[in-house]
Amino acid sequence: MKQKFAVKELILSALFAALTAVLSQIRLPIGPVPFNLGVFGAYLAGMMLSPLWAGASMAVYMLMGAVGVPVFAGFMAGPTALFGPTGGYIIAYLFMAVLTSVAAHRTEKNAPAAAAMLLGLLICYALGTAWFMIVTGTDLPKALMSCVVPFVIPDLAKAAAALWLGRQLSKRMRKAGVL
Numbered sequence: 001m002k003q004k005f006a007v008k009e010l011i012l013s014a015l016f017a018a019l020t021a022v023l024s025q026i027r028l029p030i031g032p033v034p035f036n037l038g039v040f041g042a043y044l045a046g047m048m049l050s051p052l053w054a055g056a057s058m059a060v061y062m063l064m065g066a067v068g069v070p071v072f073a074g075f076m077a078g079p080t081a082l083f084g085p086t087g088g089y090i091i092a093y094l095f096m097a098v099l100t101s102v103a104a105h106r107t108e109k110n111a112p113a114a115a116a117m118l119l120g121l122l123i124c125y126a127l128g129t130a131w132f133m134i135v136t137g138t139d140l141p142k143a144l145m146s147c148v149v150p151f152v153i154p155d156l157a158k159a160a161a162a163l164w165l166g167r168q169l170s171k172r173m174r175k176a177g178v179l
Contacts, residue, residue: 008178013053016045017060020093021071029074033086033132033147036073039124040158042093043117046100047166048179054101058094065090088131089124089147096120100162110163117159125151 020041027036045057061071062082070077072090082090096117103116125148133143173179 009050009053012049013045013057014060016041016049016054016057017064020045020058020061021064021069024071024073025075027073030150031146032136033089033128033151034073035151035154037158038073038090038093039096039121039155040162042096043100043120043159043162044166046097046117046120047104047113047162048169048173049097049101050105051098051101054097055094058097061093062090083135085132085135086128087135089128091131092120092124092127095123095127099123104166108167110167113163113166114159117163118156121155121159 020038023037023041025036027034029035041061042058045054048054049057065071065077066079066082068077072081073086076084081087097120099116099120100113103112106112129140129143129147132138132147133140136143138146170179
């Protein structure tokens, strides 16, 4: 029984890594950091998987990109993409997924999960913006205007959508015996 559970979690983790890769391609190039749905994939992985497997799914996503599979926004891949200007945001997906999962799996209430999503988003902005500044030599005000301000409302909408969809999918998947 334990092995069957691990296989199921492994498969779901791989599916969420793949889903994040696909969602990352749905993008709008609005500046140095493209608007894409990768954040939604990280949040949804957190809503659906245990903290360990949510983190594993984002680690697999990053590893796929690091070894050359074109999974990052704009079909980018390789260490240059992962450690380039937007790399900090990509790495933050791991924190976003794990924090969301911890909160979402402790209670059925939405407020803790929403708070964890917000914390994950703040970590994403802090890590990603600091990374962007180091790699590009951009100052803080310009980096915030390019990399954070245009994304706040869309990212909050992604969090809300992932929270709602994650709760709905979890109910249905538990009922079907998948979770």
